[in-house]
Amino acid sequence: MKTLIVYSSKTGNTEKVARAVHEAIPTAELYSVESAPAADAYDLVFIGFWVNRGTADDAAKSYMAVIPAKPVALFATLGAYPDSDHARTSLDNAAALIPSCRIAGRFICHGAVDPALQERLRAFPADHSHAVDEARLKRWADASTHPDEADLRNAREWALRVIEELDARSG
Incomplete structure (x- = not known):
């Protein structure tokens, strides 16, 4: 094949x-x-x-x-x-x-999440749907070795x- x-x-x-x-x-x-x-x-x-x-x-x-x-x-x-x-x-x-x-x-x-994307998301206000919160930070940390x-x-x-x-x- x-x-x-x-x-x-x-x-x-x-x-x-x-x-x-x-x-x-x-x-x-x-x-x-x-x-x-x-x-x-x-x-x-x-x-x-x-x-x-x-x-x-x-x-x-x-x-x-x-x-x-x-x-x-x-x-x-x-x-x-x-x-x-x-x-x-x-x-x-x-x-x-x-x-x-x-x-x-x-x-x-x-x-692992692109560091440039992480920086863009960090700029969002807290009420934005993609704002960085504890759950997102944990996902990024969990993904960082993959x-x-x-x-x-x-x-x-x-x-x-x-x-x-x-x-x-x-x-």
Whole structure:
């Protein structure tokens, strides 16, 4: 199965996960979204992104817009907790960007929050919906060490399951 791994990474978090997926599937081709080839010639595409405003970041969205109908596995990093409603909704929103594709799998993990974003949010007044409060500071602290080795191991295991499930369907 000819496999492509494409990722968009602002701070390096999603790139780490993409490299872990590639470790699990060394025959796959790995590209950043800026240098990725068209997905047409591939049987399976893993597309990784950082969550921005509840969906894939703009660079990933642009690439996803031209993926032809085929199996796609989504992976992402975000500053919120990976078991949160925000994480689930973000993956759902990203999947909705590629309605002609079959979603072969989904993976999301914590990623350290961009320091520049933290600074912008710190400037918001206390009554703003994204104002920095104790809960947000805790999430940032919790996310600061991610993706960690457990996240990367989980990504490798997930990638292998995606391949195994697709192989089982075709065989």
